[in-house]
Amino acid sequence: MRAEVEAIVDEIKQGMALLRRHLDWDASQQRMAELNGFVEDPSLWNDPERAQKIMRERTELEGRINGYLQLERDLHDNVELIELGEMEGDQTVIDDAENALKGMKAEVVKQQVATMLSGEADANDTFLEVNSGAGGTESQDWTNMLLRMYTRWAEQHGYKVEILEMHDGEEAGIKSATIQIKGHNAYGWLKTESGVHRLVRISPFDSQARRHTSFSSVWVYPVIDDRIEIEINESDCRIDTYRAQGAGGQHINTTDSAVRITHYPTGIVVSCQSERSQHKNRATAWNMLRARMYEAELKKREEKANAENAGKTDIGWGHQIRSYVLQPYQLVKDLRTGEQSTSPSDVLDGALDPFMEAALAQKAFGKQPADIQDVD
DSSP states (O other): OOHHHHHHHHHHHHHHHHHHHHHTHHHHHHHHHHHHHHHHOTTGGGSHHHHHHHHHHHHHHHHHHHHHHHHHHHHHHHHHHHHHHHHHTOHHHHHHHHHHHHHHHHHHHHHHHHHHSOSTTTTSOEEEEEEEOTTTHHHHHHHHHHHHHHHHHHHHTTOEEEEEEEEEOSSSSEEEEEEEEESTTHHHHHGGGOEEEEEEEEOTTOTTOOEEEEEEEEEEEEOOOTTSOOOOOGGGEEEEEEOOOSOOOTTTTTSOOEEEEEETTTTEEEEEOSSSOHHHHHHHHHHHHHHHHHHHHHHHHHHHHHOOOOSOOOSSTTOEEEEEEOSSSOEEEETTTOOEESOHHHHHTTOOHHHHHHHHHHHHHOOOOSSOOOOO
């Protein structure tokens, strides 16, 4: 076997070992046996809600286990084919098996990512907020660019995007916006994008063409389904109605259809103006509040488990998770993982998967970058 192919086989084996460890193989096998026992019980569907939960868990776990076993079989079969081809001098068989092994590298990475998206709410739809920070008009334009970036990413993955609220900037861009991204694993993919994003460029709003630095924040939290219970006392909330802003036809700005809910105990404020109906906006706002409270609980769990100070920070220098430099050179760099791209135009057009995968891997497998420096 050629040295290059042996290196690929070693990479696949290392990836599979990591995958097996993250699956917690023995525990997964034991849990699968338990779930199979539940499914074989005739009384399972006496409680439809519990039955659906069990069937959903079983399907997801079975898919992960079978995916790993298929990798084992494919690796064994292709290595044997190469050895057989070498013995018989059949280059066609060797080439086909080597190409299959190269494809397996990508499949191992894909399955590793799938194991990272196994949290309680990872499979859910998600809300995503963008807010402008330091930088005035520059920051508001940057916030609009970020909104487009995430919209393009979502569309490329077949997700649906709905704008729930948007506040325009005074001169250009937007002050803030909230969108809902709908699709399987939307929250799981986007959850590591929360944080401050920094842009460095020659300002299109500066007559002297000077370089400017702008900051905007992104906040991601999952849409809560019926599986997750969040208790909210309405007496703890203040509900305000107001006229919606922005484009929307004759109805817009003529009635108090927009809804804002303030939760006093936590200080969380949510608002929605996407519908003409105040009742629909109110229902969406309640769902957003439940989602925000759930996300806050997830943060508390993460802080306790990892001893990290997670949560919202100032939208400014020193708190950024990623820098996008358009001048004097072209570079996007994630300050948590060290992942980078020399094509900011592609990243701003939605090419975010490498950054998301690196951040997910860091959380799931404990990979820590060494001395990552920001870029100017």
